[in-house]
Amino acid sequence: MGRIITALDIGTSTIHTIVAERRKRGEGLRILGVGVSPSLGVRRGAIVDIEEAGAAIRRSVDDAERASSASIKQVWLAVGGAAVSVASSRGVVAVSRADGEISPEDVKRAVTAAQSFLPRQPNREVIHMIPRDFKVDNESGVKDPVGMHGVRLEVDTLIIECASPFLKNISKTLEHVGLSVEDFVFSPLATAEVVLTKRQKELGVMLLDIGGGTASFIVFEEGVPMQAGVLPVGGGHITNDIAIGFRTHIDVAEAIKLAYGSCLPRETPKRENIRLADFVEGESAIYSRRELAEIIEARMGDVFELLHRELKKINRIQLLPAGVVMVGGSSLLPGLVDLAKREMRLPIERGVLQEFSAVVDD
Secondary structure, three states, X not given: OOEEEEEEEEOOOEEEXXXXXXXXXXXXXXXXXXXXXXXXXXXXXXXXXXXXXXXXXXXXXXXXXXXXXXXXXXXXXXXXXXXXXXXXXXXXXXXXXXXXXXXXXXXXXXXXXXXXXXXXXXXXXXXXXXXXXXXXXXXXXXXXXXXXXXXXXXXXEEEEEEEHHHHHHHHHHHHHOOOXXXXXXXXXXXXXXXXXXXXXXXXXXXXXXXXXXXXXXEEEEOOEEEEEEEEOOOHHHHHHHHHHHOOOOHHHHHHHHHHHOOXXXXXXXXXXXXXHHHOOOOXXXXXXXXXXXXXXXXXHHXXXXXXXHHHHHOOOXXXXXXXXXXXXXXXXXXXXXXXXXHHHOOOEEEOOOOOOOOEEOO
């Protein structure tokens, strides 16, 4: 059996624990078990109550232990939300060997140089330094420069940072329930390991995770992360919009969204109505399902507009052959795939965690 690893994702709405076996290189991951629990003591993915959050995390981990027959002590902690920021930086170094052959140490120095060029911000920690592209002298587009010959090595990196207090609070919460952090990983990067195939990453694909408080994404091309980010819009914002538009409570708005929600107002019958009395006693207001769909379409349209801008930064508008793979609770909204196709003009599909015992491509 290969090495057993555990990933923990603390979201605004739910906490997921995934236990997997990392097989030989190129054979990917084999999912052994999953645990899910409602998020408590968590707001927008950040810990606000250590006791409550710790108990909720413990429930998710216990479920994963039962499903996988594994004993979990350490976890890879998936981080996302507003605490995460993404930047790009370039580093340049002179090749150290006299014969001009580039060594792994030269690559490390170039990546370190890229980090040093990034303005340091207080209370931020780098969790990923991802080389996107290398340039050896005047030859660009190099993916692996080790063994090549040159005088000058340049690297273009994607840098993902997270707020230090955010990381410390989560680490302290895990310690409270007998767990420790093996390492931190950007949430979409972890999700990509168990949702995307190697072929999708090579062709060019975006993974979009629409959570309760935010939507996060990562773009792959030729197997390498090219762009990533966190958008300040999630399923909770849709619920808030419904509560305001229908003049009702948040919990009622969420129930209405789940029962009648759609992203396609033009395909929703105008005469179909929603009676608030069906959800809360004493209410008499009646709204049309089309009004509800218009509210949802407007908010999800904001998400796709922001994604369009992100793709423009890397000149990939309508240029991802494998399209967009959507995950997260809000990705299940009826009509969302069709709306995304219309707005993004790309192939769209919902991502699913590979079946237990199935191999997931690296």
